[in-house]
Amino acid sequence: xxRVGVFVCFCGANIAGVIDVxxxxxxxxxxxxxxxxxEYKYLCSDPGQQIIREAxxxxxxxxxxxxxxxxxxxxxxxxxxxxxxxxxxxxxxxxNIREHSSWVHQKDKKAATEKASDLIRMAVAxxxxxxxxxxxxxxxxxxxxxxxxGIAGIQAALDIADARIPVTLVEKSPSIGxxxxxxxxxxxxxxxxxxxxxxxxxxxxxxxxxELIPYSEVIELQGYVGNYKAKIKKKASYVDFSSCTGCxxxxxxxxxxxxxxxxxxxDKRKAIYTPFPQAVPNKPVIDAEHCTMLLKxxxxxxxxxxxxxxxxxxxxxxVIEREIGAVVIATGxxxxxxxxYEEYGVGRYKDIITSLExxxxxxxSGPTNGVxxxxxxxxxxxNVVFIKCIGSRDEAKGIEYCSKICxxxxxxxxxxxxxxxxxxxxYIFYMDIRAAGKxxxxxxxxxxVETAATYLRGRVSKIxxxxxxxxxxxxxxxxxxxxxxxxxxxxxxxxxxxxKDNPALARLLGVSYDKYGYISxxxxxxxxxxxxxxxxxLAGCTQAPKDIPDTVAQASACAAKVCGLFAGxxxxxxxxxxxxxxxxxxxxxxxxxxxxxxxxxxxxIPLGHGSKEIxxxxxxxxxxxxxxxxxxxxxxxxxxxxxxxTDPQIINEIVAI
Amino acid sequence: MDYSKKIQxxxxxxxxxxxxxxxxxxxxxxxxxxxxxxLITDPAEIPKLVFTDRSVFNLANYLKPDHTKRKRVxxxxxxxxSRALNLMLTESQVxxxxxxxxxxxxxxxxxxxxxxxxxxxxxxxxDPVVYDEMIGSPTGKREYxxxxxxxxxxxxxxxxxxxxxxxxxxxxxxxxxxxxSCPLCYCAKCCIDQExxxxxxxxxxxxxxxxxxxxxxxxxxxxxxxxxxxxxxxPSHLPLHLLHKQNESVIYENFQQHLAGMEKDDRGxxxxxxxxxxxxxxx
Ligand SMILES: Cc1cc2nc3c(=O)[nH]c(=O)nc-3n(C[C@H](O)[C@H](O)[C@H](O)COP(=O)(O)OP(=O)(O)OC[C@H]3O[C@@H](n4cnc5c(N)ncnc54)[C@H](O)[C@@H]3O)c2cc1C
Ligand code: SF4
Ligand code: SF4
Ligand code: SF4
Ligand code: SF4
Ligand code: SF4
Ligand code: SF4
Numbered sequence: 001x002x003r004v005g006v007f008v009c010f011c012g013a014n015i016a017g018v019i020d021v022x023x024x025x026x027x028x029x030x031x032x033x034x035x036x037x038x039e040y041k042y043l044c045s046d047p048g049q050q051i052i053r054e055a056x057x058x059x060x061x062x063x064x065x066x067x068x069x070x071x072x073x074x075x076x077x078x079x080x081x082x083x084x085x086x087x088x089x090x091x092x093x094x095x096n097i098r099e100h101s102s103w104v105h106q107k108d109k110k111a112a113t114e115k116a117s118d119l120i121r122m123a124v125a126x127x128x129x130x131x132x133x134x135x136x137x138x139x140x141x142x143x144x145x146x147x148x149x150g151i152a153g154i155q156a157a158l159d160i161a162d163a164r165i166p167v168t169l170v171e172k173s174p175s176i177g178x179x180x181x182x183x184x185x186x187x188x189x190x191x192x193x194x195x196x197x198x199x200x201x202x203x204x205x206x207x208x209x210x211e212l213i214p215y216s217e218v219i220e221l222q223g224y225v226g227n228y229k230a231k232i233k234k235k236a237s238y239v240d241f242s243s244c245t246g247c248x249x250x251x252x253x254x255x256x257x258x259x260x261x262x263x264x265x266x267d268k269r270k271a272i273y274t275p276f277p278q279a280v281p282n283k284p285v286i287d288a289e290h291c292t293m294l295l296k297x298x299x300x301x302x303x304x305x306x307x308x309x310x311x312x313x314x315x316x317x318x319v320i321e322r323e324i325g326a327v328v329i330a331t332g333x334x335x336x337x338x339x340x341y342e343e344y345g346v347g348r349y350k351d352i353i354t355s356l357e358x359x360x361x362x363x364x365s366g367p368t369n370g371v372x373x374x375x376x377x378x379x380x381x382x383n384v385v386f387i388k389c390i391g392s393r394d395e396a397k398g399i400e401y402c403s404k405i406c407x408x409x410x411x412x413x414x415x416x417x418x419x420x421x422x423x424x425x426x427y428i429f430y431m432d433i434r435a436a437g438k439x440x441x442x443x444x445x446x447x448x449v450e451t452a453a454t455y456l457r458g459r460v461s462k463i464x465x466x467x468x469x470x471x472x473x474x475x476x477x478x479x480x481x482x483x484x485x486x487x488x489x490x491x492x493x494x495x496x497x498x499x500k501d502n503p504a505l506a507r508l509l510g511v512s513y514d515k516y517g518y519i520s521x522x523x524x525x526x527x528x529x530x531x532x533x534x535x536x537x538l539a540g541c542t543q544a545p546k547d548i549p550d551t552v553a554q555a556s557a558c559a560a561k562v563c564g565l566f567a568g569x570x571x572x573x574x575x576x577x578x579x580x581x582x583x584x585x586x587x588x589x590x591x592x593x594x595x596x597x598x599x600x601x602x603x604x605i606p607l608g609h610g611s612k613e614i615x616x617x618x619x620x621x622x623x624x625x626x627x628x629x630x631x632x633x634x635x636x637x638x639x640x641x642x643x644x645x646t647d648p649q650i651i652n653e654i655v656a657i
Numbered sequence: 658m659d660y661s662k663k664i665q666x667x668x669x670x671x672x673x674x675x676x677x678x679x680x681x682x683x684x685x686x687x688x689x690x691x692x693x694x695x696l697i698t699d700p701a702e703i704p705k706l707v708f709t710d711r712s713v714f715n716l717a718n719y720l721k722p723d724h725t726k727r728k729r730v731x732x733x734x735x736x737x738x739s740r741a742l743n744l745m746l747t748e749s750q751v752x753x754x755x756x757x758x759x760x761x762x763x764x765x766x767x768x769x770x771x772x773x774x775x776x777x778x779x780x781x782x783x784d785p786v787v788y789d790e791m792i793g794s795p796t797g798k799r800e801y802x803x804x805x806x807x808x809x810x811x812x813x814x815x816x817x818x819x820x821x822x823x824x825x826x827x828x829x830x831x832x833x834x835x836x837x838s839c840p841l842c843y844c845a846k847c848c849i850d851q852e853x854x855x856x857x858x859x860x861x862x863x864x865x866x867x868x869x870x871x872x873x874x875x876x877x878x879x880x881x882x883x884x885x886x887x888x889x890x891x892p893s894h895l896p897l898h899l900l901h902k903q904n905e906s907v908i909y910e911n912f913q914q915h916l917a918g919m920e921k922d923d924r925g926x927x928x929x930x931x932x933x934x935x936x937x938x939x940x
Contacts, residue, residue: 584845584851585845586844593928
């Protein structure tokens with residue numbers, strides 16, 4: 001005979017302010033299996049848990065119902081209390097009378113009280129059918145895969161490797177560094193981006209626990225937390241990195257010139273190139289789309305000048321495999337193409353550029369040697385108009401969200417402009433100035449005072465050409481008037497967007513992404529560095545726009561998570577997963593189609609007892625299954641059962657109301 | 658429509674070339690002008706094979722379960738039958754290489770009164786959608802119309818409609834003939850028969866029948882091809898098509914005009930998981 005204990009929490013006024021807790025406690029006493037029903041102010045507190053522990057022992061309870069907040073908050077806490085009292089923790093059932101009743105029915109106390117009683121009745125009925133479950137233990141492969149070698153990936157890789165856990169860092173482009181390598185000086189302290197970044201890049205290359213695989217992409221991931229297998233495609237670089245010394249003779253002599261993407265296409269690079277002087281690894285690659293030797297079989301100069309004979313035009317893409325236990329996604333961001341801003345003359349007027357183009361120009365190592373110039377005539381601009389929120393906070397043309405970093409880097413650009421061209425003047429059109437962050441407001445103030453930049457609050461409605469100037473017409477909302485500024489150069493702070501390959505990568509990894517293409521975190525507040533898939537973490541702008549301090553912090557948090565995961569030789573896993581009774585399985589394989597975690601595979605079993613004939617049925621990999629229940633719902637034959645949510649348990653709940 | 662000769666020829670050839678172990682077709686009934694399904698292993702019986710507008714049954718039903726996993730079968734299908742077969746193929750119930758499909762471009766079959774059957778009047782696809790050999794000339798896909806009975810039901814008051822369905826549940830004797838006659842009810846152990854499925858217990862109560870028939874019809878929602886094999890099998894002569902056609906019309910309207918079994922690899926409206934689905938709901 002079942003002996004159930006019911007514990008109802010006041011949660012201060014959170015629950016008791018709406019629900020008549022003593023009445024609910026009395027109501028629960030009427031259920032015949034309930035042996036004890038009591039209330040307490042804060043059950044999650046230590047004395048609260050003590051009450052539960054004592055009641056379990058004294059009343060020889062067979063299951064426990066805690067009527068309190070969402071199981072997401074304290075299920076673990078109360079399971080622990082059961083365990084400490086010598087009871088299987090999965091005999092706990094939570095009735096969520098806070099989020100599901102007191103919070104949502106604040107205006108109707110009577111109905112909220114009745115609903116709380118119903119929820120408890122259901123929980124009691126379910127708990128009676130609950131079974132003892134035991135954590136699953138799975139082995140772990142202690143190696144992490146970091147995807148993306150921007151500052152996020154670099155930091156995560158270094159921190160994990162410093163804990164003596166091997167890391168494989170896969171970077172799509174020929175060099176690590178990401179966007180940060182393209183920046184000049186960085187807010188809020190104006191230290192030089194390269195100077196703080198390159199030492200870390202070098203550390204990555206020389207770290208004994210890091211395997212850097214540049215110019216590559218992850219093309220497949222199979223398995224489950226602690227036991228993934230990744231396939232990595234190494235794109236043909238046509239240069240043998242093991243013999244190449246990075247002398248640069250080849251890049252110097254290559255006759256083919258191609259727009260230089262690292263410098264935002266402001267100048268040209270060669271068909272064989274290293275993206276920038278401090279690149280890591282500092283080895284060139286051949287751009288197969290432009291090399292005339294690869295395209296037409298003509299040239300081959302690089303091969304002739306290379307003393308080491310490192311050039312190999314016959315090189316092909318190679319696929320390698322790595323066994324890993326955890327993944328960190330750090331694929332960064334892209335920038336929005338401002339083409340839809342036709343009224344600004346984007347595309348028509350050469351002297352409208354984007355912030356990253358400006359960033360490259362003011363960079364000492366950039367294509368214009370650190371001096372901003374007008375693309376149309378090469379002259380140094382005097383009046384520069386910066387326009388913020390291009391594509392950001394713009395539902396009509398761009399995206400809804402705020403890109404977060406543009407306010408700050410535009411203030412930085414005003415300062416940099418002032419440093420490089422002291423007699424210049426900056427005009428900044430803005431919607432708001434968002435400068436929340438340590439030293440950020442001070443930094444914006446500094447820009448305003450130091451540069452005397454004119455901040456104009458309002459949108460720009462039109463840009464047109466007058467002689468060789470650009471006339472920027474906008475609104476100054478503070479004086480309520482239309483203003484016109486004569487500009488030599490216009491800089492657009494274009495929105496930060498998710499890399500366009502993110503959705504494809506997310507699907508390949510089996511993690512979710514949001515409507516913008518950013519990788520989704522498991523919980524926006526409490527699990528911000530985990531994805532919903534166990535063992536896959538995320539860092540940096542791949543999740544949402546971020547500045548460098550936030551990116552680095554998140555990357556280090558990822559490293560801590562990975563180290564935690566790898567702390568033991570085996571891993572504990574929640575036992576609330578699905579299993580298939582293959583006797584009932586008809587092999588329709590619908591479950592495989594709906595499983596979002598690719599946890600289901602096929603299996604061949606004998607047709608009958610001792611039969612030599614086989615039939616194909618479905619089978620769930622317990623390491624991968626996350627217990628989402630999709631397969632349970634889709635299986636017509638009811639061959640699948642989800643531990644902790646079995647049919648008898650659910651039916652009991654339904655019958656109870 | 659009399660393709661008896663043609664089918665006999667094909668069957669003879671299949672047996673002669675050792676392409677099949679069984680042939681499933683139709684045979685004349687001995688006591689009236691109706692026909693029954695006819696499974697032969699001996700070529701000597703080939704002359705008994707017939708096909709006319711009395712060949713009402715859906716022979717795909719005889720492929721379940723796992724017959725074709727071991728033996729090769731020659732099979733006659735009409736338009737609707739072929740759609741059910743398509744689903745069985747998609748759902749891995751039959752091996753394509755083990756069946757030889759003779760698809761008939763159907764002109765409609767007759768009901769007991771000798772009139773053209775209602776499902777044939779409303780048929781959306783009389784031509785076979787999967788076949789090895791086609792008989793007759795295809796006339797193509799037709800426009801979908803909401804079933805006449807469902808249209809009529811829709812004009813009635815809610816209680817009246819409820820009564821209508823209630824009358825089905827009340828008169829059901831739980832013999833399960835409907836399920837056994839449906840080619841798409843091939844489950845190793847039907848959920849309704851499982852010990853844990855307490856909802857379906859209470860054998861002959863109308864609530865037990867309601868749960869069982871509702872579950873059954875939901876398992877066929879988006880899959881039922883309107884062959885009406887189930888209805889023909891029901892000893893209580895219950896209008897089971899009402900359950901299926903009601904679901905079908907709702908699905909047609911809400912799931913991009915989905916019709917069951919028309920395309921290869923289509924698992925039916927409820928069984929689609931597309932990677933382009935918005936994927937932001939898993940917490
Ligand atoms: C104009 C401008 C100025 C800025 N100024 C500042 C500043 O002053 N201070 C500041 O704090 N922040 C600044 N930022 C923000 C800063 O650039 C970002 O915070 C930082 O670069 C984020 O790092 P990340 O590693 O997340 O992304 P990224 O730097 O974008 O790195 C991502 C890396 O992943 C690689 N990658 C992408 N997809 C794949 C794939 N599928 N497989 C393998 N590799 C892949 C990319 O090639 C890249 O190397 C500025 C941004 C802009 C646009
Ligand atoms: S959905 Fe059910 S019957 Fe179909 S393969 Fe999966 S477990 Fe088997
Ligand atoms: S419960 Fe089923 S669908 Fe969900 S992850 Fe597990 S196997 Fe996949
Ligand atoms: S429903 Fe269509 S294919 Fe089926 S028997 Fe009638 S007319 Fe023929
Ligand atoms: S009713 Fe459902 S479970 Fe039963 S045989 Fe048909 S499809 Fe399978
Ligand atoms: S439910 Fe009836 S009409 Fe529908 S496919 Fe099955 S047997 Fe045919
Ligand atoms: S065939 Fe008719 S009587 Fe038999 S179970 Fe089905 S609906 Fe009920």
